[in-house]
Amino acid sequence: MSKGITSKSDDYSQWYNDIVIKADLAEHSSVKGCMVIKPYGYSIWEKMQAVLDHKFKETGHSNAYFPLFIPKSYFSKEAAHVEGFATECAVVTHYRLKNDGNGNIVVDETAKLEEELIVRPTSETIIWNTYRGWIESYRDLPILINQWANVVRWEMRTRLFLRTTEFLWQEGHTAHATSAEAIEETEKMINVYADFVENWMAVPVVKGKKTASERFAGALDTYCIEALMQDGKALQAGTSHFLGQNFAKAFDVKFTSKEGKLEHVWATSWGVSTRLMGALIMSHSDDAGLVLPPKLAPIQVVIVPIYRNSDDLDKITTFVDELIPKLKGLGISVKYDDRDSQRPGFKFAEYELKGVPVRLAIGARDMENQTVELARRDTKEKSTVPQQGLEIYIANLLQEIQDNIYNKALQFRETHITEANSYDEFKTLLDTKTGFIAAHWDGTAETEKRIKDETKATIRCIPLNNKLEDGVCMVTGKPSTQRVLFARAY
RNA sequence: CGGGGUGUAGCGUAGCCCGGUAUCGCGCCACAUUUGGGAUGUGGAGGUCGUAGGUUCGAAUCCUGCCACCCCGACCA
Numbered sequence: 001m002s003k004g005i006t007s008k009s010d011d012y013s014q015w016y017n018d019i020v021i022k023a024d025l026a027e028h029s030s031v032k033g034c035m036v037i038k039p040y041g042y043s044i045w046e047k048m049q050a051v052l053d054h055k056f057k058e059t060g061h062s063n064a065y066f067p068l069f070i071p072k073s074y075f076s077k078e079a080a081h082v083e084g085f086a087t088e089c090a091v092v093t094h095y096r097l098k099n100d101g102n103g104n105i106v107v108d109e110t111a112k113l114e115e116e117l118i119v120r121p122t123s124e125t126i127i128w129n130t131y132r133g134w135i136e137s138y139r140d141l142p143i144l145i146n147q148w149a150n151v152v153r154w155e156m157r158t159r160l161f162l163r164t165t166e167f168l169w170q171e172g173h174t175a176h177a178t179s180a181e182a183i184e185e186t187e188k189m190i191n192v193y194a195d196f197v198e199n200w201m202a203v204p205v206v207k208g209k210k211t212a213s214e215r216f217a218g219a220l221d222t223y224c225i226e227a228l229m230q231d232g233k234a235l236q237a238g239t240s241h242f243l244g245q246n247f248a249k250a251f252d253v254k255f256t257s258k259e260g261k262l263e264h265v266w267a268t269s270w271g272v273s274t275r276l277m278g279a280l281i282m283s284h285s286d287d288a289g290l291v292l293p294p295k296l297a298p299i300q301v302v303i304v305p306i307y308r309n310s311d312d313l314d315k316i317t318t319f320v321d322e323l324i325p326k327l328k329g330l331g332i333s334v335k336y337d338d339r340d341s342q343r344p345g346f347k348f349a350e351y352e353l354k355g356v357p358v359r360l361a362i363g364a365r366d367m368e369n370q371t372v373e374l375a376r377r378d379t380k381e382k383s384t385v386p387q388q389g390l391e392i393y394i395a396n397l398l399q400e401i402q403d404n405i406y407n408k409a410l411q412f413r414e415t416h417i418t419e420a421n422s423y424d425e426f427k428t429l430l431d432t433k434t435g436f437i438a439a440h441w442d443g444t445a446e447t448e449k450r451i452k453d454e455t456k457a458t459i460r461c462i463p464l465n466n467k468l469e470d471g472v473c474m475v476t477g478k479p480s481t482q483r484v485l486f487a488r489a490y
Numbered sequence: 491c492g493g494g495g496u497g498u499a500g501c502g503u504a505g506c507c508c509g510g511u512a513u514c515g516c517g518c519c520a521c522a523u524u525u526g527g528g529a530u531g532u533g534g535a536g537g538u539c540g541u542a543g544g545u546u547c548g549a550a551u552c553c554u555g556c557c558a559c560c561c562c563g564a565c566c567a
Contacts, residue, residue: 347528
Protein backbone atom coordinates (compact mmCIF):
# COMPACT_ATOMS: atom_id res chain seq x y z
CA MET A 1 0.00 0.00 0.00
CA SER A 2 1.35 3.35 1.00
CA LYS A 3 5.03 3.92 1.46
CA GLY A 4 6.07 3.32 4.99
CA ILE A 5 2.70 2.75 6.63
CA THR A 6 2.34 -0.54 8.42
CA SER A 7 -0.85 -2.29 7.43
CA LYS A 8 -3.67 -2.01 9.95
CA SER A 9 -4.17 -5.74 9.94
CA ASP A 10 -0.48 -6.50 10.46
CA ASP A 11 0.03 -4.36 13.52
CA TYR A 12 -2.72 -1.97 14.53
CA SER A 13 -0.61 -0.16 17.07
CA GLN A 14 2.24 0.41 14.63
CA TRP A 15 -0.26 1.46 11.96
CA TYR A 16 -1.58 4.13 14.29
CA ASN A 17 1.91 5.40 15.11
CA ASP A 18 2.86 5.46 11.45
CA ILE A 19 -0.15 7.58 10.55
CA VAL A 20 0.53 10.10 13.29
CA ILE A 21 4.14 10.46 12.16
CA LYS A 22 3.77 10.15 8.39
CA ALA A 23 0.72 12.38 8.13
CA ASP A 24 2.82 14.95 9.96
CA LEU A 25 0.44 15.33 12.88
CA ALA A 26 2.95 15.00 15.70
CA GLU A 27 6.31 13.59 16.67
CA HIS A 28 8.00 12.36 19.80
CA SER A 29 9.85 15.17 21.53
CA SER A 30 13.14 14.71 23.31
CA VAL A 31 11.20 14.71 26.57
CA LYS A 32 9.93 11.29 27.54
CA GLY A 33 6.22 10.90 27.05
CA CYS A 34 5.77 14.38 25.60
CA MET A 35 5.05 15.08 21.97
CA VAL A 36 5.42 17.95 19.58
CA ILE A 37 2.12 18.62 17.85
CA LYS A 38 3.10 19.69 14.36
CA PRO A 39 1.31 22.41 12.39
CA TYR A 40 -0.96 20.05 10.45
CA GLY A 41 -1.98 18.17 13.58
CA TYR A 42 -2.43 21.39 15.51
CA SER A 43 -4.64 22.87 12.82
CA ILE A 44 -7.03 19.94 13.29
CA TRP A 45 -7.00 20.53 17.03
CA GLU A 46 -7.71 24.21 16.41
CA LYS A 47 -10.77 23.31 14.36
CA MET A 48 -11.98 21.10 17.18
CA GLN A 49 -11.35 23.84 19.70
CA ALA A 50 -13.24 26.38 17.62
CA VAL A 51 -16.36 24.23 17.39
CA LEU A 52 -16.30 23.20 21.04
CA ASP A 53 -15.58 26.72 22.23
CA HIS A 54 -18.57 27.97 20.27
CA LYS A 55 -20.78 25.28 21.79
CA PHE A 56 -19.62 26.12 25.31
CA LYS A 57 -20.42 29.77 24.77
CA GLU A 58 -23.79 28.93 23.25
CA THR A 59 -24.60 27.03 26.42
CA GLY A 60 -23.73 30.03 28.57
CA HIS A 61 -20.13 29.40 29.54
CA SER A 62 -17.22 31.84 29.59
CA ASN A 63 -13.52 31.17 29.33
CA ALA A 64 -11.08 32.03 32.08
CA TYR A 65 -7.60 30.97 33.07
CA PHE A 66 -6.22 29.58 36.32
CA PRO A 67 -2.61 28.90 37.37
CA LEU A 68 -0.52 26.01 36.13
CA PHE A 69 0.78 25.47 39.67
CA ILE A 70 -1.24 24.25 42.59
CA PRO A 71 0.01 24.33 46.18
CA LYS A 72 0.48 20.79 47.39
CA SER A 73 -1.75 21.30 50.41
CA TYR A 74 -4.78 21.94 48.16
CA PHE A 75 -4.62 18.40 46.95
CA SER A 76 -5.03 16.82 50.33
CA LYS A 77 -8.27 18.69 50.97
CA GLU A 78 -10.47 16.31 49.01
CA ALA A 79 -9.63 12.77 50.10
CA ALA A 80 -10.76 10.80 47.05
CA HIS A 81 -9.25 13.38 44.71
CA VAL A 82 -5.76 13.22 46.19
CA GLU A 83 -5.92 9.45 46.18
CA GLY A 84 -6.74 9.42 42.48
CA PHE A 85 -4.01 11.78 41.35
CA ALA A 86 -1.21 11.51 43.90
CA THR A 87 0.77 8.89 42.02
CA GLU A 88 1.03 10.85 38.81
CA CYS A 89 1.93 14.39 39.80
CA ALA A 90 4.92 16.43 38.69
CA VAL A 91 6.15 18.45 41.65
CA VAL A 92 8.09 21.72 41.63
CA THR A 93 10.42 21.92 44.60
CA HIS A 94 12.93 24.66 43.69
CA TYR A 95 12.86 27.95 41.86
CA ARG A 96 16.48 28.59 40.91
CA LEU A 97 19.47 27.01 39.20
CA LYS A 98 23.13 27.84 39.70
CA ASN A 99 26.52 27.13 38.21
CA ASP A 100 28.36 24.59 40.34
CA GLY A 101 31.78 25.97 39.36
CA ASN A 102 32.56 23.04 37.04
CA GLY A 103 30.48 24.43 34.24
CA ASN A 104 27.40 22.45 35.21
CA ILE A 105 24.02 23.93 35.87
CA VAL A 106 22.55 22.43 39.03
CA VAL A 107 19.56 23.03 41.24
CA ASP A 108 20.29 25.66 43.86
CA GLU A 109 19.44 23.80 47.05
CA THR A 110 19.13 27.06 48.93
CA ALA A 111 16.22 28.02 46.66
CA LYS A 112 13.84 25.44 48.02
CA LEU A 113 10.14 26.25 48.03
CA GLU A 114 8.50 26.39 51.40
CA GLU A 115 5.52 24.55 49.96
CA GLU A 116 5.92 22.41 46.87
CA LEU A 117 3.84 23.25 43.83
CA ILE A 118 2.05 20.60 41.83
CA VAL A 119 1.85 20.99 38.08
CA ARG A 120 -1.91 20.69 37.57
CA PRO A 121 -3.16 17.26 36.55
CA THR A 122 -6.64 18.87 36.63
CA SER A 123 -7.77 22.12 38.19
CA GLU A 124 -10.66 21.42 40.55
CA THR A 125 -8.64 22.30 43.63
CA ILE A 126 -7.19 25.62 42.52
CA ILE A 127 -10.49 26.62 40.97
CA TRP A 128 -12.61 25.76 43.97
CA ASN A 129 -10.16 27.53 46.21
CA THR A 130 -10.71 30.56 43.99
CA TYR A 131 -14.49 30.19 43.82
CA ARG A 132 -14.64 30.54 47.61
CA GLY A 133 -13.91 34.21 47.16
CA TRP A 134 -16.43 34.63 44.36
CA ILE A 135 -19.50 33.14 45.92
CA GLU A 136 -21.53 34.54 48.79
CA SER A 137 -25.13 34.53 47.68
CA TYR A 138 -27.42 32.53 45.43
CA ARG A 139 -27.25 35.66 43.27
CA ASP A 140 -23.62 34.79 42.46
CA LEU A 141 -24.69 31.46 41.01
CA PRO A 142 -24.40 29.70 38.71
CA ILE A 143 -20.76 30.15 37.74
CA LEU A 144 -20.20 28.65 34.31
CA ILE A 145 -16.52 28.67 33.41
CA ASN A 146 -14.33 26.83 30.97
CA GLN A 147 -10.56 26.83 30.73
CA TRP A 148 -8.39 25.80 27.76
CA ALA A 149 -5.14 24.57 29.22
CA ASN A 150 -2.34 22.09 29.34
CA VAL A 151 -2.15 19.56 32.15
CA VAL A 152 0.45 17.03 33.24
CA ARG A 153 -0.14 13.49 34.39
CA TRP A 154 2.97 11.41 34.93
CA GLU A 155 1.64 8.23 33.39
CA MET A 156 3.81 5.17 33.31
CA ARG A 157 3.21 4.49 29.68
CA THR A 158 2.34 6.94 26.95
CA ARG A 159 1.01 6.84 23.39
CA LEU A 160 0.91 9.70 20.89
CA PHE A 161 -2.28 11.71 21.44
CA LEU A 162 -4.00 8.91 23.37
CA ARG A 163 -1.98 9.34 26.51
CA THR A 164 0.88 11.79 26.80
CA THR A 165 2.54 13.14 29.92
CA GLU A 166 1.51 16.67 29.03
CA PHE A 167 -1.68 17.12 27.08
CA LEU A 168 -3.98 19.88 25.96
CA TRP A 169 -7.61 19.96 26.98
CA GLN A 170 -10.46 22.05 28.14
CA GLU A 171 -11.96 21.73 31.58
CA GLY A 172 -15.30 23.20 32.51
CA HIS A 173 -15.94 23.97 36.17
CA THR A 174 -19.36 25.07 37.21
CA ALA A 175 -20.96 26.03 40.52
CA HIS A 176 -24.68 25.77 41.24
CA ALA A 177 -27.19 26.46 43.96
CA THR A 178 -28.93 23.12 43.75
CA SER A 179 -28.13 19.51 43.16
CA ALA A 180 -30.74 19.28 40.40
CA GLU A 181 -29.25 22.19 38.53
CA ALA A 182 -25.73 20.71 38.75
CA ILE A 183 -26.96 17.35 37.49
CA GLU A 184 -28.74 19.09 34.63
CA GLU A 185 -25.46 20.83 33.74
CA THR A 186 -23.55 17.54 33.90
CA GLU A 187 -26.01 15.95 31.49
CA LYS A 188 -26.12 18.98 29.24
CA MET A 189 -22.37 18.89 28.75
CA ILE A 190 -22.14 15.18 28.02
CA ASN A 191 -24.73 15.83 25.34
CA VAL A 192 -22.64 18.69 23.94
CA TYR A 193 -19.69 16.32 23.74
CA ALA A 194 -21.71 13.57 22.11
CA ASP A 195 -23.07 16.03 19.56
CA PHE A 196 -19.59 17.23 18.73
CA VAL A 197 -17.98 13.81 18.50
CA GLU A 198 -20.77 12.36 16.39
CA ASN A 199 -21.61 15.27 14.13
CA TRP A 200 -18.19 16.84 13.63
CA MET A 201 -15.75 14.02 14.24
CA ALA A 202 -18.15 11.50 12.67
CA VAL A 203 -17.46 9.08 15.50
CA PRO A 204 -20.51 7.40 17.02
CA VAL A 205 -20.54 7.20 20.79
CA VAL A 206 -22.44 5.49 23.56
CA LYS A 207 -23.51 7.85 26.31
CA GLY A 208 -23.50 6.37 29.74
CA LYS A 209 -22.48 6.51 33.35
CA LYS A 210 -19.35 5.07 34.88
CA THR A 211 -19.53 2.53 37.66
CA ALA A 212 -18.41 3.69 41.11
CA SER A 213 -14.91 2.29 40.66
CA GLU A 214 -14.40 3.96 37.27
CA ARG A 215 -15.59 7.37 38.43
CA PHE A 216 -13.48 10.51 38.45
CA ALA A 217 -11.63 10.92 41.74
CA GLY A 218 -13.93 13.08 43.83
CA ALA A 219 -17.10 12.75 41.74
CA LEU A 220 -20.49 11.41 42.81
CA ASP A 221 -21.34 10.52 39.25
CA THR A 222 -19.33 10.40 36.04
CA TYR A 223 -21.07 10.55 32.68
CA CYS A 224 -19.02 9.52 29.69
CA ILE A 225 -19.08 8.99 25.97
CA GLU A 226 -17.46 5.81 24.76
CA ALA A 227 -16.30 5.25 21.20
CA LEU A 228 -15.18 2.05 19.52
CA MET A 229 -11.95 1.95 17.56
CA GLN A 230 -11.36 -0.17 14.46
CA ASP A 231 -9.42 -2.78 16.42
CA GLY A 232 -12.42 -3.38 18.65
CA LYS A 233 -11.06 -1.53 21.66
CA ALA A 234 -13.08 1.15 23.39
CA LEU A 235 -11.91 4.70 23.91
CA GLN A 236 -13.32 7.08 26.49
CA ALA A 237 -13.79 10.25 24.47
CA GLY A 238 -15.12 12.64 27.07
CA THR A 239 -16.39 12.83 30.63
CA SER A 240 -18.72 15.06 32.60
CA HIS A 241 -18.77 14.83 36.37
CA PHE A 242 -21.35 15.61 38.96
CA LEU A 243 -19.16 16.51 41.93
CA GLY A 244 -21.92 17.02 44.47
CA GLN A 245 -20.74 19.22 47.33
CA ASN A 246 -17.40 17.45 47.73
CA PHE A 247 -15.21 20.27 46.53
CA ALA A 248 -17.38 22.98 48.12
CA LYS A 249 -16.97 21.21 51.43
CA ALA A 250 -13.25 20.65 50.96
CA PHE A 251 -12.70 24.31 50.09
CA ASP A 252 -15.43 25.74 52.27
CA VAL A 253 -17.46 27.32 49.50
CA LYS A 254 -20.87 28.33 50.85
CA PHE A 255 -23.65 30.64 49.77
CA THR A 256 -26.70 32.14 51.37
CA SER A 257 -29.84 30.80 49.75
CA LYS A 258 -33.00 32.72 48.94
CA GLU A 259 -34.37 31.35 52.19
CA GLY A 260 -31.42 32.81 54.08
CA LYS A 261 -29.77 29.50 54.82
CA LEU A 262 -26.02 28.95 54.48
CA GLU A 263 -25.41 26.03 52.11
CA HIS A 264 -22.53 24.37 50.27
CA VAL A 265 -22.34 24.91 46.54
CA TRP A 266 -22.97 22.11 44.03
CA ALA A 267 -20.35 21.45 41.38
CA THR A 268 -19.66 19.89 38.00
CA SER A 269 -16.56 19.50 35.89
CA TRP A 270 -16.19 18.20 32.37
CA GLY A 271 -13.41 17.81 29.87
CA VAL A 272 -12.14 16.57 26.55
CA SER A 273 -8.53 16.47 25.49
CA THR A 274 -6.16 16.03 22.58
CA ARG A 275 -7.00 12.38 23.04
CA LEU A 276 -9.89 13.19 20.70
CA MET A 277 -7.24 13.49 18.00
CA GLY A 278 -6.40 9.87 18.65
CA ALA A 279 -10.04 8.89 18.39
CA LEU A 280 -10.36 10.80 15.13
CA ILE A 281 -7.31 9.15 13.61
CA MET A 282 -8.19 5.63 14.69
CA SER A 283 -11.85 5.76 13.76
CA HIS A 284 -11.63 6.47 10.06
CA SER A 285 -8.13 6.00 8.72
CA ASP A 286 -6.95 3.21 6.45
CA ASP A 287 -3.75 1.69 5.11
CA ALA A 288 -3.21 4.66 2.79
CA GLY A 289 -3.18 7.06 5.72
CA LEU A 290 -5.39 9.48 7.52
CA VAL A 291 -9.06 9.93 6.67
CA LEU A 292 -10.53 13.16 7.97
CA PRO A 293 -14.19 14.12 8.28
CA PRO A 294 -14.76 17.16 6.06
CA LYS A 295 -16.04 19.24 8.96
CA LEU A 296 -12.67 19.06 10.72
CA ALA A 297 -10.29 18.83 7.77
CA PRO A 298 -7.95 21.85 7.63
CA ILE A 299 -7.92 21.45 3.86
CA GLN A 300 -11.20 20.15 2.46
CA VAL A 301 -10.34 20.32 -1.21
CA VAL A 302 -6.93 20.17 -2.83
CA ILE A 303 -6.41 21.01 -6.47
CA VAL A 304 -3.53 19.49 -8.39
CA PRO A 305 -2.74 20.86 -11.83
CA ILE A 306 -1.38 18.52 -14.45
CA TYR A 307 0.52 20.20 -17.23
CA ARG A 308 3.24 19.75 -19.80
CA ASN A 309 4.19 23.37 -20.28
CA SER A 310 3.55 26.79 -18.85
CA ASP A 311 0.74 27.43 -21.34
CA ASP A 312 -1.17 24.46 -19.92
CA LEU A 313 -0.49 25.62 -16.40
CA ASP A 314 -1.61 29.17 -17.15
CA LYS A 315 -4.94 27.97 -18.51
CA ILE A 316 -5.51 25.72 -15.52
CA THR A 317 -4.51 28.46 -13.10
CA THR A 318 -6.93 30.88 -14.72
CA PHE A 319 -9.72 28.40 -14.19
CA VAL A 320 -8.65 27.61 -10.62
CA ASP A 321 -8.41 31.29 -9.76
CA GLU A 322 -12.10 31.57 -10.59
CA LEU A 323 -13.05 28.36 -8.84
CA ILE A 324 -11.39 29.08 -5.50
CA PRO A 325 -13.53 32.12 -4.58
CA LYS A 326 -16.66 30.16 -5.45
CA LEU A 327 -15.61 27.36 -3.11
CA LYS A 328 -14.57 29.75 -0.37
CA GLY A 329 -17.90 31.50 -0.78
CA LEU A 330 -19.54 28.26 0.28
CA GLY A 331 -17.26 28.00 3.30
CA ILE A 332 -15.03 25.37 1.76
CA SER A 333 -11.31 25.47 2.50
CA VAL A 334 -9.23 24.82 -0.56
CA LYS A 335 -5.58 24.53 -1.44
CA TYR A 336 -4.16 24.90 -4.92
CA ASP A 337 -0.93 22.93 -5.02
CA ASP A 338 0.90 24.25 -8.06
CA ARG A 339 4.34 23.38 -6.74
CA ASP A 340 6.50 22.54 -9.70
CA SER A 341 8.93 20.69 -7.48
CA GLN A 342 6.71 17.63 -7.07
CA ARG A 343 5.00 15.53 -9.66
CA PRO A 344 1.26 14.81 -9.54
CA GLY A 345 1.66 11.21 -8.36
CA PHE A 346 3.64 12.39 -5.38
CA LYS A 347 1.00 14.96 -4.51
CA PHE A 348 -1.82 12.44 -4.83
CA ALA A 349 -0.11 10.14 -2.38
CA GLU A 350 0.72 12.95 -0.01
CA TYR A 351 -2.84 14.27 0.24
CA GLU A 352 -4.18 10.77 0.68
CA LEU A 353 -1.76 10.29 3.53
CA LYS A 354 -2.95 13.54 5.06
CA GLY A 355 -6.61 12.66 4.71
CA VAL A 356 -7.79 15.54 2.52
CA PRO A 357 -11.42 14.63 1.73
CA VAL A 358 -11.60 15.75 -1.90
CA ARG A 359 -8.91 16.02 -4.54
CA LEU A 360 -9.31 17.62 -7.92
CA ALA A 361 -6.87 16.94 -10.72
CA ILE A 362 -7.08 19.23 -13.70
CA GLY A 363 -5.12 18.74 -16.91
CA ALA A 364 -5.23 19.91 -20.51
CA ARG A 365 -7.67 17.13 -21.33
CA ASP A 366 -10.05 18.40 -18.66
CA MET A 367 -9.73 21.96 -19.82
CA GLU A 368 -10.70 20.86 -23.30
CA ASN A 369 -13.70 18.86 -22.02
CA GLN A 370 -14.60 21.38 -19.32
CA THR A 371 -14.31 18.72 -16.64
CA VAL A 372 -12.15 17.88 -13.65
CA GLU A 373 -11.07 14.59 -12.22
CA LEU A 374 -12.42 14.27 -8.70
CA ALA A 375 -11.21 11.74 -6.15
CA ARG A 376 -12.81 11.27 -2.76
CA ARG A 377 -10.62 10.11 0.08
CA ASP A 378 -13.16 8.03 1.98
CA THR A 379 -13.97 5.60 -0.84
CA LYS A 380 -10.96 6.38 -3.06
CA GLU A 381 -13.38 6.59 -6.00
CA LYS A 382 -12.44 8.75 -8.94
CA SER A 383 -14.91 10.38 -11.29
CA THR A 384 -15.02 12.97 -14.01
CA VAL A 385 -17.17 15.94 -13.11
CA PRO A 386 -18.26 18.94 -15.20
CA GLN A 387 -16.66 22.26 -14.34
CA GLN A 388 -20.07 23.86 -14.54
CA GLY A 389 -21.56 23.97 -11.04
CA LEU A 390 -18.55 22.24 -9.57
CA GLU A 391 -18.67 24.19 -6.31
CA ILE A 392 -22.21 23.04 -5.60
CA TYR A 393 -21.29 19.47 -6.44
CA ILE A 394 -18.38 19.63 -4.01
CA ALA A 395 -20.39 21.22 -1.22
CA ASN A 396 -22.88 18.36 -1.45
CA LEU A 397 -20.14 15.79 -1.74
CA LEU A 398 -18.42 17.00 1.42
CA GLN A 399 -21.62 16.46 3.36
CA GLU A 400 -22.00 13.05 1.75
CA ILE A 401 -18.47 12.11 2.79
CA GLN A 402 -19.12 13.33 6.32
CA ASP A 403 -22.24 11.15 6.47
CA ASN A 404 -20.55 8.22 4.83
CA ILE A 405 -17.65 7.95 7.25
CA TYR A 406 -20.01 8.39 10.18
CA ASN A 407 -22.27 5.65 8.89
CA LYS A 408 -19.33 3.38 8.25
CA ALA A 409 -18.12 3.86 11.81
CA LEU A 410 -21.65 3.46 13.11
CA GLN A 411 -22.14 0.23 11.24
CA PHE A 412 -18.89 -1.10 12.65
CA ARG A 413 -19.95 -0.09 16.13
CA GLU A 414 -23.43 -1.60 15.76
CA THR A 415 -22.06 -4.91 14.59
CA HIS A 416 -19.62 -4.88 17.48
CA ILE A 417 -22.05 -4.65 20.34
CA THR A 418 -22.71 -8.23 21.26
CA GLU A 419 -24.71 -9.76 24.06
CA ALA A 420 -23.04 -12.41 26.19
CA ASN A 421 -25.07 -14.66 28.43
CA SER A 422 -22.33 -16.58 30.14
CA TYR A 423 -18.86 -15.77 31.36
CA ASP A 424 -17.36 -18.29 28.94
CA GLU A 425 -19.17 -16.73 26.03
CA PHE A 426 -18.03 -13.33 27.27
CA LYS A 427 -14.37 -14.37 27.28
CA THR A 428 -14.62 -15.95 23.85
CA LEU A 429 -16.20 -12.82 22.40
CA LEU A 430 -13.50 -10.63 23.91
CA ASP A 431 -10.78 -12.66 22.26
CA THR A 432 -12.43 -13.28 18.92
CA LYS A 433 -14.97 -10.66 17.98
CA THR A 434 -13.86 -7.84 20.32
CA GLY A 435 -15.91 -4.66 20.64
CA PHE A 436 -18.52 -3.86 23.26
CA ILE A 437 -20.07 -6.78 25.06
CA ALA A 438 -23.41 -6.28 26.76
CA ALA A 439 -23.75 -8.52 29.78
CA HIS A 440 -25.47 -8.80 33.10
CA TRP A 441 -23.44 -7.88 36.15
CA ASP A 442 -24.37 -8.06 39.81
CA GLY A 443 -23.48 -4.44 40.48
CA THR A 444 -20.63 -5.11 42.90
CA ALA A 445 -17.12 -3.71 42.69
CA GLU A 446 -15.74 -7.14 43.59
CA THR A 447 -17.20 -8.81 40.52
CA GLU A 448 -16.17 -5.89 38.35
CA LYS A 449 -12.59 -6.18 39.58
CA ARG A 450 -12.54 -9.93 39.14
CA ILE A 451 -13.62 -9.56 35.52
CA LYS A 452 -11.00 -6.90 34.96
CA ASP A 453 -8.24 -8.97 36.52
CA GLU A 454 -9.19 -12.08 34.60
CA THR A 455 -10.00 -10.61 31.19
CA LYS A 456 -8.62 -7.03 31.11
CA ALA A 457 -12.12 -5.90 30.17
CA THR A 458 -13.68 -3.05 32.10
CA ILE A 459 -17.21 -1.79 32.34
CA ARG A 460 -17.10 1.08 29.92
CA CYS A 461 -20.45 2.40 30.96
CA ILE A 462 -24.00 1.80 31.96
CA PRO A 463 -25.74 3.28 28.92
CA LEU A 464 -28.17 6.13 29.54
CA ASN A 465 -31.77 5.16 28.83
CA ASN A 466 -30.65 1.55 29.09
CA LYS A 467 -33.48 -0.89 28.60
CA LEU A 468 -34.27 -2.78 31.77
CA GLU A 469 -34.12 -6.52 31.48
CA ASP A 470 -34.13 -9.08 34.28
CA GLY A 471 -31.22 -11.45 34.23
CA VAL A 472 -28.45 -12.92 36.29
CA CYS A 473 -24.84 -11.85 36.61
CA MET A 474 -22.73 -13.85 34.19
CA VAL A 475 -20.09 -14.40 36.88
CA THR A 476 -21.90 -14.80 40.19
CA GLY A 477 -25.43 -15.70 39.09
CA LYS A 478 -26.88 -12.98 41.30
CA PRO A 479 -29.89 -11.05 39.98
CA SER A 480 -29.39 -8.09 37.65
CA THR A 481 -31.82 -5.63 36.12
CA GLN A 482 -29.87 -4.45 33.08
CA ARG A 483 -26.94 -5.19 30.84
CA VAL A 484 -23.83 -3.04 31.01
CA LEU A 485 -21.20 -2.52 28.33
CA PHE A 486 -17.83 -4.17 28.75
CA ALA A 487 -14.77 -3.81 26.54
CA ARG A 488 -11.05 -3.76 26.52
CA ALA A 489 -10.10 -0.12 26.35
CA TYR A 490 -7.35 2.36 25.60
C1' C B 491 8.61 -0.46 38.05
C1' G B 492 9.33 -5.30 35.34
C1' G B 493 10.31 -7.47 30.22
C1' G B 494 12.16 -6.47 25.23
C1' G B 495 14.64 -3.18 21.81
C1' U B 496 17.37 0.93 19.82
C1' G B 497 21.08 4.76 19.83
C1' U B 498 26.16 5.58 13.34
C1' A B 499 24.43 12.16 8.01
C1' G B 500 17.60 15.03 8.13
C1' C B 501 15.28 9.70 8.09
C1' G B 502 16.09 4.36 7.73
C1' U B 503 20.44 1.29 7.99
C1' A B 504 25.43 -1.91 7.14
C1' G B 505 29.91 -2.38 9.62
C1' C B 506 30.91 -4.57 15.72
C1' C B 507 31.85 -11.36 16.63
C1' C B 508 37.58 -11.03 14.19
C1' G B 509 40.38 -3.04 16.13
C1' G B 510 43.32 0.16 10.94
C1' U B 511 39.34 6.30 10.35
C1' A B 512 32.31 4.61 8.12
C1' U B 513 28.35 1.20 3.82
C1' C B 514 23.89 1.45 1.30
C1' G B 515 18.92 3.45 0.36
C1' C B 516 15.66 7.59 0.87
C1' G B 517 15.87 12.67 1.47
C1' C B 518 18.79 17.40 0.48
C1' C B 519 21.54 21.00 -3.27
C1' A B 520 22.74 22.18 -8.77
C1' C B 521 21.66 21.35 -13.87
C1' A B 522 18.99 18.84 -17.68
C1' U B 523 15.06 15.92 -19.28
C1' U B 524 10.16 15.12 -17.09
C1' U B 525 4.76 16.00 -15.07
C1' G B 526 -3.12 12.03 -15.82
C1' G B 527 -0.65 7.62 -9.29
C1' G B 528 5.11 8.30 -5.01
C1' A B 529 10.19 10.44 -12.14
C1' U B 530 15.22 9.73 -14.52
C1' G B 531 20.26 11.00 -15.43
C1' U B 532 24.84 13.52 -14.22
C1' G B 533 27.41 16.11 -10.54
C1' G B 534 27.62 17.63 -5.32
C1' A B 535 27.08 18.62 0.01
C1' G B 536 26.28 16.41 4.57
C1' G B 537 29.36 12.29 10.22
C1' U B 538 31.74 14.83 18.03
C1' C B 539 29.50 6.65 15.32
C1' G B 540 24.27 8.57 22.46
C1' U B 541 27.77 9.95 26.56
C1' A B 542 32.04 9.60 30.12
C1' G B 543 36.17 6.92 31.15
C1' G B 544 39.55 2.65 30.28
C1' U B 545 42.71 -0.88 27.15
C1' U B 546 45.73 -0.02 22.62
C1' C B 547 50.58 2.72 18.28
C1' G B 548 45.39 3.00 16.71
C1' A B 549 38.39 2.18 19.05
C1' A B 550 31.94 2.74 15.71
C1' U B 551 34.26 -2.12 16.85
C1' C B 552 37.02 -4.63 23.08
C1' C B 553 36.03 -3.38 28.69
C1' U B 554 33.40 -0.39 32.63
C1' G B 555 29.95 3.20 34.08
C1' C B 556 26.14 6.55 32.77
C1' C B 557 22.18 8.73 29.76
C1' A B 558 18.16 8.90 26.45
C1' C B 559 14.18 7.23 23.63
C1' C B 560 10.81 3.44 21.62
C1' C B 561 7.78 -1.10 22.12
C1' C B 562 5.01 -4.79 25.50
C1' G B 563 2.75 -5.06 30.61
C1' A B 564 1.03 -2.99 35.48
C1' C B 565 -1.36 2.70 36.31
C1' C B 566 -4.62 6.11 33.66
C1' A B 567 -8.13 10.68 29.98
